[in-house]
Amino acid sequence: MSKAFVAGTGMTAFGTFPDRRGRDMFAEAGLAALDDAGLGPEDIDEVFYGNFIGTLAENQGHQGPLAAEALGTTAPSRRVESACASSGLAIRDAVRAVRSGEADVVVAGGMERMSNMGTAGATDGLARAADDLFEIRSGVTFPAAYALMARAYFDEFGGDREDLAHIAVKNHDNALVNDHAHLQEEITVDDVLESPEIAAPLTLYDACPISDGAAALVLLSPSYAEEHGLDSGVAITGSGHGGDTMALQDRQSLATAPATRDAAEEAYDDAGISPDDVGFVEVHDCFTIAEVLALEGLGLYSYGEGIGAARRGETRRDGDLPVNLSGGLKAKGHPVGATGAAQVAAVSNLLTGIHPRADAVSEDVTVGLAHNAGGTVASAAVHVLEVTR
């Protein structure tokens, strides 16, 4: 398939900014991406915007036109919502638009503002990514859902809490140099194990924080990129999307993520690569166990092998397959609607060398991957990025 060229990336700091409006955060990220691309609002053909619970958090639906206005344009826009995979799918739809030649210059990104709702309010809002009838009303919050998945994984494949703790430690460590990260705090395995239990076997430090923030990319059609000399750098060369049942109870196993597998297979096929070609990845680690499910779903580890990867050092930044060099959702933060775009932006910046952790990516690495999941992986979006220079 043809390429969607990444012309620019932008993001706000991720953190707790209860007084920052969503439109203002998206303006900061989107205008930074445009500036990075050397383009202006008048160049934008379409805006693809991911957001999950702005209708609750900001009393604001119909955020597509507001996102466009924040960039100084009334270009056509839409909001794409698929819970925590909202901007991963906004990027997927944007990739389709530029690859097919229906648009030349698009901004794809997302935003979430949650801290203004308070922890209880945000947790309540986030629960709407699960099945209201068959999960939420049974008390299945997201920590509980991922705890069920961790237990199922331990039962089916082995592993223990200490394996998970190594994932948290690794991702916190990666975030230490990332000024945009929500949590820049070194932690130890003992810190994780001794932190308060939130849903057994998970403890507080197995979970990502509740973050506010925005991220955006400028994507170009092949013809526009060539015509304007913007075709050397990084491009999205593969896109995949997978689905699963909404409620965990309807799945054959809680220890695997078939939606990730389906999305990955489509993305690899689309890019004409295999998992062996991937040099590093940003994956959806809303909880530590989620990183394991992601690595195995992506075919980067066999089932049962992913759990020990961080402990063995393989996924640390000096390992063979660095995972979540940005700090991941765990430490960089997880403003839901912004996460998928922030992941793709991080992969692009790691490939071009402008990311603070780019020194962990060796010069011969030309392929990175971003994996974004919605709910308990009822939705998954996978993108392959490659150096085109």
Add this chain to the structure above:
Amino acid sequence: MSKAFVAGTGMTAFGTFPDRRGRDMFAEAGLAALDDAGLGPEDIDEVFYGNFIGTLAENQGHQGPLAAEALGTTAPSRRVESACASSGLAIRDAVRAVRSGEADVVVAGGMERMSNMGTAGATDGLARAADDLFEIRSGVTFPAAYALMARAYFDEFGGDREDLAHIAVKNHDNALVNDHAHLQEEITVDDVLESPEIAAPLTLYDACPISDGAAALVLLSPSYAEEHGLDSGVAITGSGHGGDTMALQDRQSLATAPATRDAAEEAYDDAGISPDDVGFVEVHDCFTIAEVLALEGLGLYSYGEGIGAARRGETRRDGDLPVNLSGGLKAKGHPVGATGAAQVAAVSNLLTGIHPRADAVSEDVTVGLAHNAGGTVASAAVHVLEVTR
């Protein structure tokens, strides 16, 4: 451009069904569309689903996977949200997917459930399609916003309340034979003029009802349609999308709808037709004045000429350009997330002759158009449908 073939359509009755779950309504509409197409859940490549305020009305975000499950599949899905234009844009993105050949069989549609929120709750929810900071907090509900637009129109181009009343009478009359319509009730111009004022100059009968319901279509790629002999019937041949500022205060005029104009120009160009080729239309008449803004934005009437069209009989079903033969949002009803899909389904069924008002479409008419608007037309989606047999 290539065609997106319409293989099947389905919709629930529109009305007040506070106890019907959204997923059940979408299942009814989507399975009817699949049945109409002679296809099953195993054939679905992707689901494009429009919904506006399910996060509030049903405590349920992430409705894409639920919509897919309702059809018996875990195929990839996403929710597209652009207020009242949500499923018009879901169809646009679905059209892109099948035209580009990235998918062969997709279901595109939408659902809204609002009556369970009560009238005040639904009005409050619907207000989220406007700008929270600069409109909602100033008391600009949607009746108020369209009243401002009606006043601006009268000031700029003339016309009066009686002109608007003829639009309501026409659309109610069209709905009389449509068993799926929310309001099957004959009304007179005096009924409209004497109904309670809701926001001057608009009265109750200038407004559409608050409806529940779902609608869906099965769309096919050209190659799949040809291979399976499903390429004779109706196809979407043109798609357009326009944007505008969110808040009315930021527009140069409230008496026109530039987003509709932009969407229409793109759709006509895409289909290779002109407004003169269009035989009949379904337009977004959430309030009577909205039908006027739509007809003029679509280039079917000059500015200032659309207001008298119903009164002069031109847009009645025996006129030169039948408008809203289904009854429109005004009488068929307006379950927000379902409306865009219901419009496209109505146009398709009017062209194939299976709609209860199909006798109003003469045999030499081969082109119909559907127009869906979000908010105060900050978003607009236009689709051109043509007979392909």
